[in-house]
Amino acid sequence: MIERFIKYVNGYVKILLVGDSKERFLNLINARNIKIWDIVFNGEQITFYIESKNVKKLKIILRKTKTKIKVMERYGLPFFLFAYRKRKMFFLGLFVSWVIVYIMSLYVWNISFEGNFTHTDDELTKFLEDAGVKEGILKDDIDTTRIEKELRNEYFDITWASIEIKGTKLVIHIRENSSQYTENNEEEQVHGDIVCSKNAVITSIITRQGTPLVGPGDEVNNGDVLIQGKYQIIGDDLSVLEERPVKASGDVIGKVIYNVEFTMDREYTKKVYTGKESTSYIYDINGKQFTSCLYGNKYKKYDIITSYEQMKIGENFYLPVIMERKIYKEYEISKEIYTEEQAREVLDKKLQYILKKIEENTIQILENNVKIEVGNEECKVSGQVIALENIGSFGGTYE
Amino acid sequence: METFFEALNLPKEICPGALNVKLCGQYEAYIENYRSIIEYDASVIKLQGKGCRVKISGQNLKIICFSKDDMRIKGLIFEVKFY
Numbered sequence: 001m002i003e004r005f006i007k008y009v010n011g012y013v014k015i016l017l018v019g020d021s022k023e024r025f026l027n028l029i030n031a032r033n034i035k036i037w038d039i040v041f042n043g044e045q046i047t048f049y050i051e052s053k054n055v056k057k058l059k060i061i062l063r064k065t066k067t068k069i070k071v072m073e074r075y076g077l078p079f080f081l082f083a084y085r086k087r088k089m090f091f092l093g094l095f096v097s098w099v100i101v102y103i104m105s106l107y108v109w110n111i112s113f114e115g116n117f118t119h120t121d122d123e124l125t126k127f128l129e130d131a132g133v134k135e136g137i138l139k140d141d142i143d144t145t146r147i148e149k150e151l152r153n154e155y156f157d158i159t160w161a162s163i164e165i166k167g168t169k170l171v172i173h174i175r176e177n178s179s180q181y182t183e184n185n186e187e188e189q190v191h192g193d194i195v196c197s198k199n200a201v202i203t204s205i206i207t208r209q210g211t212p213l214v215g216p217g218d219e220v221n222n223g224d225v226l227i228q229g230k231y232q233i234i235g236d237d238l239s240v241l242e243e244r245p246v247k248a249s250g251d252v253i254g255k256v257i258y259n260v261e262f263t264m265d266r267e268y269t270k271k272v273y274t275g276k277e278s279t280s281y282i283y284d285i286n287g288k289q290f291t292s293c294l295y296g297n298k299y300k301k302y303d304i305i306t307s308y309e310q311m312k313i314g315e316n317f318y319l320p321v322i323m324e325r326k327i328y329k330e331y332e333i334s335k336e337i338y339t340e341e342q343a344r345e346v347l348d349k350k351l352q353y354i355l356k357k358i359e360e361n362t363i364q365i366l367e368n369n370v371k372i373e374v375g376n377e378e379c380k381v382s383g384q385v386i387a388l389e390n391i392g393s394f395g396g397t398y399e
Numbered sequence: 400m401e402t403f404f405e406a407l408n409l410p411k412e413i414c415p416g417a418l419n420v421k422l423c424g425q426y427e428a429y430i431e432n433y434r435s436i437i438e439y440d441a442s443v444i445k446l447q448g449k450g451c452r453v454k455i456s457g458q459n460l461k462i463i464c465f466s467k468d469d470m471r472i473k474g475l476i477f478e479v480k481f482y
Contacts, residue, residue, distance in 0.1 A: 027435045030467055039462035041441040 011052040011076030019067025022046050028061045052078065101313075108137050108170045110310060110318035115174040119155060124172065127154060136286070136320065139165055167316030191245035194227040195395040196220045200254030203388065210248030226252045226392045252392035258358055258385040260370050263378055264347060266338045271303075271331040282324040299330040343379045347372050351381055362387040418448030420455075420479055428455060428472045428479070444472060454480045 017025060029036055034057055039048040050058070052074070062069060084090070111128065113121050128134065131150055133142060144163040151161040151174070160175035194210065202218045210227040214220055229248035235241045276299070281292040304326055311321040338346065351370060359365060370383030419431040430446060430453070437445040437452065439462070444455045460474035 023436045023439055026439065026462075026465075030435070030465065033467065035464075035466075037464040039439075039465070041439060041460070046439075 007051065008076050011074070011078035012049055013052050013055060013071050013075070014047060014049055014073040015055070016070045016072050017046040017048065017067055018044070018070070019065060021065040021067060025061060025065045025067050028064065029058075032057065032061070034058070047072065052076065104319060105168060105317065106139055107168060107320070108133075108139055108142070108165070109135055109168045109320050110312075111135060111170045111172070113172050113174060115176065117176055118157065119174075119176070124151075124174075127151070128172075133170070139168075142170070167314070168312075168318045169316045191247050192229045192394055193225045194229075194248045194250060194252065194392040196222055196224040196226050196252070196254075196391050197393045198222055198254070198256050198389065198391050200256045200389070200391045202226075202252060202254045202391075204253045205250065206252075207248075207250040209246050210250065212250070214252075220254065220391070226250075248394070250392065251390055253363065253388055254391040255366065256362070256387050256389045256391065258387065260351070260354060260385055261380075261382045262350070263380050264343070264350075266343055266375075266377055266379060267335055268338060269333050270336050272334050274330045274332060276330040278328050280326045280328070282326065284322040284324060286320050297328040299328055301333065302328045302330050304328055338379075340374050343374050344372060347374075347379055347381050355385065358385055358387060362389045364388045416449035418446075418451060418453060418481075420453060422476065422479065425476050426473060428476055429469065430472070431469045433468075433470060441474075446470070451481050454478075454482060456480070 019025070026039070034050070034054050036048045036050045036054075039046060055071070058069060111125060111133070113124050116124060125134075128147070131147055133147060142163070142165070144165075148161045148163055151172075152158055157176050158174055159177040160173075162173040164171045164173065199221050200219075202214055202216050202220060204216055205212055205214065205226070207227050209231075210229050211231050212227050214224070214226050220226065227248040227250045230243050230245050232240045233242040233244070278297050278299075280297070283290045283292070306327075307325045309323045309325070311319045311323055313319065351372070355365070355368070365385060365387045367384070367386040370381060370385060373380045373382075417432060419429075421429040421431075423429065433446040433448055433453075435447045437447050439445075439460075441460055442456060442458060444460055444462075446453050446455075455472060455476060456478045457474050457476040460472055460476075463471040463473050465471070
């Protein structure tokens with residue numbers, strides 16, 4: 001292998017030997033220690049390979065043996081370079097691109113995290129940025145031990161951190177200790193009332209702490225105090241001896257009425273894609289943008305679908321080039337009218353969505369008398385939804 | 400010299416000047432300690448050794464490489480003859 005490589009670098013030629021004293025020629029070559037190989041007898045001629053630098057040495061032997069040679073083929077790097085001697089810029093470009101790739105491989109162009117559950121990638125990225133590690137940093141400048149230590153010191157629930165550099169990608173492996181993860185949720189000693197969050201009629205009230213100000217059947221409005229965050233110590237003479245502030249707590253269930261009303265035109269506009277589309281590419285190289293499309297798009301009405309992709313060589317060699325692909329899809333607007341069935345279907349979907357939203361916060365829907373009316377031009381949805389709901393929420397604190 | 404090597408019970412391969420011919424099946428031959436090429440064409444290669452000559456006959460005989468002392472031949476070998 002090495003021998004073949006050396007032969008390629010030095011260059012070698014295939015030579016045709018014509019003459020009678022072939023044996024003498026071979027013996028003389030041998031005597032002069034000139035290396036030739038692959039000697040093939042071909043009729044009256046012999047072909048063989050010889051290193052190009054040795055061809056000149058054959059001159060004397062040829063004269064002695066009265067034979068002639070003809071160079072048939074040339075192989076190797078010197079001949080390749082000679083053939084492409086006018087393509088200097090090509091080789092220069094090749095060299096420059098190699099240098100650029102090498103320089104870029106010295107930097108980190110992508111940071112990813114593995115094993116984080118409670119801490120988001122953004123949060124950790126910001127932390128790393130503050131610690132001086134961001135995309136575009138020299139690999140040698142990354143003090144992995146320091147960052148691992150800082151990560152563990154900053155986040156107590158991170159029990160193990162390891163930084164790995166794969167190509168131009170920085171992978172941060174984290175192990176979080178979820179069992180010991182306890183939020184520092186020592187309840188602050190706050191005092192306050194339970195206030196009403198919606199206009200409602202109270203159906204039941206359970207007070208755990210505080211003084212209830214309302215009872216079942218009472219009509220309350222948004223903002224009213226339902227359970228006061230104080231309790232009074234009353235003496236034998238019914239006078240208030242002491243008033244202690246507490247954090248009011250309790251469940252106040254009330255009937256809440258939701259008015260549902262919305263309209264929709266039967267005529268609607270519909271996007272009809274014409275099938276024509278054009279794509280433009282924008283390359284973001286280290287913050288500078290280059291577009292491949294000089295004329296913009298030629299459509300009047302269009303949707304844009306944008307996707308981003310960071311360029312990389314292989315799996316881990318990320319480059320500082322982000323390709324933004326924009327696909328312009330042309331459409332035309334056509335006006336259409338819903339049939340009665342279609343209109344009902346659309347309205348029903350909207351209504352179900354609203355009911356779902358109401359249901360999320362309620363205990364039970366007691367009544368639902370929302371009706372859908374489909375007119376010739378307009379459709380209407382109207383009615384009331386009555387729901388049982390916890391209307392009390394902790395609001396306000398006492399000083 | 401040969402008797403000397405025989406007396407010492409040494410392999411005769413290392414006897415200086417002895418023409419060694421090694422065959423690797425029918426397709427390759429390796430010759431050591433030859434002095435010169437007497438004749439070469441596609442069907443016969445005659446080599447001069449120190450005290451003898453060797454004739455290798457065959458078909459499509461090709462010298463893969465050769466130096467002052469050794470030579471490697473490829474091709475379909477029919478016969479190796481010392482004379």
